[in-house]
Amino acid sequence: xxxxxxxxxxxxxxxxxxxxxxxxxxxxxxxxxxxxxxxxxxxxxxxxxxxxxxxxxxxxxxxxxxxxxxxxxxxxxxxxxxxxxx
Amino acid sequence: xxxxxxxxxxxxxxxxxxxxxxxxxxxxxxxxxxxxxxxxxxxxxxxxxxxxxxxxxxxxxxxxxxxxxxxxxxxxxxxxxxxxxxxxxxxxxxxxxxxxxxxxxxxxxxxxxxxxxxxxxxxxxxxxxxxxxxxxxxxxxxxxxxxxxxxxxxxxxxxxxxxxxxxxxxxxxxxxxxxxx
Numbered sequence: 345x346x347x348x349x350x351x352x353x354x355x356x357x358x359x360x361x362x363x364x365x366x367x368x369x370x371x372x373x374x375x376x377x378x379x380x381x382x383x384x385x386x387x388x389x390x391x392x393x394x395x396x397x398x399x400x401x402x403x404x405x406x407x408x409x410x411x412x413x414x415x416x417x418x419x420x421x422x423x424x425x426x427x428x429x430x
Numbered sequence: 431x432x433x434x435x436x437x438x439x440x441x442x443x444x445x446x447x448x449x450x451x452x453x454x455x456x457x458x459x460x461x462x463x464x465x466x467x468x469x470x471x472x473x474x475x476x477x478x479x480x481x482x483x484x485x486x487x488x489x490x491x492x493x494x495x496x497x498x499x500x501x502x503x504x505x506x507x508x509x510x511x512x513x514x515x516x517x518x519x520x521x522x523x524x525x526x527x528x529x530x531x532x533x534x535x536x537x538x539x540x541x542x543x544x545x546x547x548x549x550x551x552x553x554x555x556x557x558x559x560x561x562x563x564x565x566x567x568x569x570x571x572x573x574x575x576x577x578x579x580x581x582x583x584x585x586x587x588x589x590x591x592x593x594x595x596x597x598x599x600x601x602x603x604x605x606x607x608x609x610x611x
Contacts, residue, residue: 352565352566401573413570
């Protein structure tokens with residue numbers, strides 16, 4: 345598996361650290377139910393999902409990787425920074 | 431007054447010469463990471479040029495030459511190797527002295543590419559990684575910075591605590607390449 349880091353280019357999977365699903369963080373006062381879901385409840389879809397990866401052994405950037413868990417196809421990689429500013 | 435003598439990271443481990451490849455430890459001088467503040471990339475580059483005569487390196491590149499080099503070192507970061515970083519840079523970027531944190535070696539020789547191909551997961555051949563190219567990647571399991579400094583020479587930096595592992599992994603790869611004749 346290779347991921348194309350927007351900064352470094354196509355790199356081997358072993359350079360990356362996997363964090364988990366890319367979730368929207370609830371507002372501080374969103375209530376116990378929203379925070380419980382954010383912390384503990386996960387979907388496990390067969391198909392496209394958005395995940396957080398870090399280019400740990402490369403530039404160090406955090407990435408949003410869109411990936412299909414059924415076909416192992418990597419659909420897109422972008423910087424968390426760019427998404428945050430968009 | 432007792433004179434303390436600094437021990438280099440690879441003391442007692444290098445140099446090595448096996449087959450067509452040599453590994454030597456190099457003293458790069460002062461190492462300073464330069465991380466431009468948000469929106470200060472251009473100003474940092476101008477200040478670096480004014481103070482040290484080289485541009486802030488583009489992604490995956492190094493600028494300068496032996497003795498004073500700026501190596502791309504990650505997202506929004508470069509490493510100035512050689513002279514102490516001029517204080518005027520502090521206005522535009524976060525400066526951190528990292529001189530004692532890194533082990534620096536030069537791998538050179540006709541088969542240097544073949545040796546590194548056994549350790550590094552990126553293509554370091556001349557066509558893809560020319561002189562002046564730099565990368566943050568792995569050497570076996572170690573996070574490293576690799577810069578091509580010439581047609582047959584690479585500068586490799588790893589964390590100082592990894593010096594012995596680096597020397598060992600390079601030695602094994604050099605022996606394996608040499609054994610193929």
